[in-house]
Amino acid sequence: MLREHASEATARPPIGPLAVPAGNLRDELVRTAHWVADYLESVATRPVVTPRTPSQRQRLLTSPLRNEGRPIAEFLDFVEAEVAPYPCGNGHPAFFGWINTPPAPVGIIAELLSVALNPSCGMGEHAAMDMEHGAVRALAELAGLPPGTGGVLTSGGSMANLLCLAAARTWYLRQRGVGDQTDGADYANAHARLVCYQTAETHMSVGEAAQTIGLPAGRLRNVPLTSDSRMDPVALRAAIRADIETGLLPFCVVSTVGTTATGAVDPIQEITAVCREFGSWHHADGAYGGLGAAHPDLAPHYAGIDQVDSLTVDPHKTLNVPIGCGSALVTDPTRLRDAFSLTASYLDVNEELPWMSDYTFELTRPAGRALTVWAVLHQLGRQGVSDLIDHYLRRTRLLRELVAEHRDLQLIADGPWSVTCFRYLPADPGLRPPDPDTFTAELGRRLQDGGRAFLATVRIRDTLALRASVCNYQTSDDDIRTLVNEVLTIGEQLTKS
Ligand SMILES: *Cc1c(COP(=O)(O)O)cnc(C)c1O
Secondary structure, eight states: OHHHHHHHHHOOOOOSTOOOOOOHHHHHHHHHHHHHHHHHHGGGGGSOOOOOOOHHHHHSSSSHHHHHHHTTTTHHHIIIIIITTHHHHOTTTOOOOOOOOOOOOHHHHHHHHHHHHBBTTSOOHHHHHHHHHHHHHHHHHHHTTTTTTTEEEEEEHHHHHHHHHHHHHHHHHTTTTOSSGGHHHHHHHTTTEEEEETTTOOOOHHHHHHTTTTTOTEEEEEOOOOTTTTTTTHHHHHHHHHHHHTTTTEEEEEEEEOOOOOOBBBOOHHHHHHHHTTTTTEEEEETTTTTGGGGGTTGGGGTTGGSSEEEETTTTTTEEEEEEOOEEEESSSSSHHHHHOOOEEEEEEEESSGGGGGGGSSSSSSSSHHHHHHHHHHHHHHHHHHHHHHHHHHHHHHHHHHHHOOOOOEEEEOSSSEEEEEOOSSSSSOOOOOOHHHHHHHHHHHHHHHHBBBBBEEETTTTEEEEEEOOOTTHHHEEEEEEHHHHHHHHHHHOEE
């Protein structure tokens, strides 16, 4: 049937400067598809990253725009020559930096299809928007949130945290009878007294979100951590009490379920209990670890996740959905709508079928998020999600074992999630570097430049550590061994020099 439509379409002559004759487009898509498949097959044999020369960079930074256009076939050649050889590294199975992942193959197909269809998941009533509702519901269910949870897919965890903080603010002020700015002085007065709680381990996007919603400076409190790098609920209660005594309004507590630095999970139930006591919103940032409830070993840390008010989950992390795809999941989605449903006369509002744009800051929104999440979740199924997390945890266990076994390696932090923080520190005190942090930073840099594996460094309390996160569906035990061998080889070289 599609073919019939296609042959009608080919009867239309190409019109205008963007048009491409149908046969020509088909050839280019096929050539690109072959290139993509070859590229993905060869990624593991390429360097993880390749440094660029200043002149290579200039060609991209300042390339002048010609007056005349060029054939579309040149674009693939350009990407092949100038972009593909200098990757971010996250497609490679020996990439352990930050929490950046490769694209799930079915996600690549879904992304291509989504841009061919190109609906906006902001307005109108169409299938892709229903897919987004469905994808949100599936994520919420995997995360252990209650039925009725809604929300939106976002560009990433940072945007999801921003949306949830904005929803928390609007909800909290509405509870006090001053939900929007038309409430004038009362709104301004209450807003000026808002205070929010996090920890030193909270992702910086929460601080940025707090600034963006206009939280007064200095009102993002760092609650002390217990010795296992988790928020101390006793200290949280004390901090809120002290703030209330001075007339402040504790509108929101942000916990982290899977911290970026060490993979720790804050005590969810205890934090919710404190929030209930003071009428605060509990936002859990699970950009990295939000799907922990889907794996049997992690699930015990997620008891009570169904009681949070909102949860951030990044499908572009744990699920290897192509970048940028996060999600803001809100157990009562009308609260998200209350914060974002200002409308305009040229937009029809259907109360029965609210548009996705009523739940977020964006109006014209890509369908790629919905199609990629849907595609990946349907390939995996519930069991596949658990197996994928299991794959990360097994490789992580091997890494920790190798670190524990070697006398010159020292484990510094290992959350329940798949992050391992460690350092090279010779067992022989006579060989120890005078400044271990400088040594670790140099080791990390050399490892990155070497191109065989990639990790980043992180400060854990007073120590600079190497940080390896396993979040790639293709990472094998051999890739873990490659990483450890690189660390040992470079560590020995640096010690001798
Ligand atoms: C990665 C991360 C974020 C930010 O998400 P982006 O998708 O990079 O915007 C927020 N919180 C935590 C805990 C993260 O690990």
